[in-house]
Amino acid sequence: MKASMDDLYLFILTVRHGGISAAAQAHGLQRSKVSRRLQELEKALGCQLLIRTTRQIELTEHGRLLYKHINQPLSDVNQAISLLKNQQQSLQGVLRIAVPAAFIASAMFAALLDDYARQFPDISLEVIHRHQSVDLKRENIDLQLLPDIVDIINEDYIQQVFFPSKRGLFCSPHYLTKNPMPQGLNDLFEHAILTSHYDSSTLPEGLNIRLISEDLGLVSRMAQSGHGIALLPIILVQQQIKTGTLVHVLPDIYQSEIAMTLVYSSRQFLPQKTRVMINLLRDKFLNHR
Structure with missing residues (x-):
């Protein structure tokens, strides 16, 4: 679909007047028509240009790029349109992904990034530490991974729960030489x-609670050093269990579920690098158990 010059003009008016209603009123246009034509423009370009709120609009990164060039000669406008389309369709540029430190520390996440970097060498990766939900559009972040217990800041964002796993209690054999093995949940009150x-x-x-940290690697190392009983995803400590550096505590009594939520802002305007x-x-993870 080709971008209409009329729609580009409506985009300029909307930005200059600071909102769709203000632009429509100032130029004697129907608000619904301006809104519909802006949606058609976004559809033609394959990316979101505006963040619509009740009283005003904000420009996305793509919107700022387009507006920067749109008052230039026609050749520059066409160049900006081509640039936006190429950004959406190409496997180049920067992929920004927000991940909690607990997941960043895992070998699985490192393996995921390694596979991605090998398959798509022209894409740069920017990994951002976030443990709370962020406004992806305003912070220009492509994807976010969060524990499924965290509330997502924008209910319109696409959410997919995946990577279900079990959590368990673990400690080192050295810890058990100085402290009795718990026989039930009430015994945990006597332990760090x-x-x-x-x-x-x-x-x-x-x-x-002796230690709280979002770095599960640190939690695991502290448990291996004998500082207490750690609550950890079982998948992250399988090697330590095999080597005997960690012991599973109350395996038949205490286990809980954990999963991650994958969050992205839109299915319609999904760049190829994000897809x-x-x-x-x-x-890797959707059907993982």
Whole structure:
């Protein structure tokens, strides 16, 4: 679909007047028509230009790029249109992904980035530490991964829960030489507990929380050093269990589910670089147990 010059003009008016209603009123146009034509322009370019709120509009990164060039000679306008389309369709540029430190520390995430970087060498990766939901459009972030217990800031964003796994309690054999093996959940009140901020909310109140960290690698290392009993995803400590550096505590009594939520802003305006990362995540983790 080719972008209409009339729609580009309406885009200019909307930006200059700071909103769709203001632009329509100033030029004697119907608001619904201006809104519809702007949607057609976004559809033609394959990307979102405006963040619409009740009283005003904000420009996305693509919107700012287009507006920057649109008052230039026609050749520059056409160049800007081609640039936007190429950005959406090409496997180049920067992919920005927000991930909590707990997941960044995992070998699985490192393997995922390694596969992505090998398959798409022209795409640069920017990994941003975030443990709360962010406004993807305003912060110019392509994807976010969060524990499924975290509320998403924008309910219109696409959300997919994947990577279901189990959590368990683990400690080192050295810890058990100085402390008795718990026989039930009530025995945990006599032990030091190591956990993350997310996981601490799933534990009984009143426990002796010795360490809270979003870096699950740190939690695991502290458990291996004998500082307490750690609540960790089982998938992250399988090697430590095999080598005997960690012991599974109360395996038949305490286990809880954990999953991750994949968040992105739109299906309609999904750049190819983002789409291939989503597909890679699904292939690796969607059916993982």
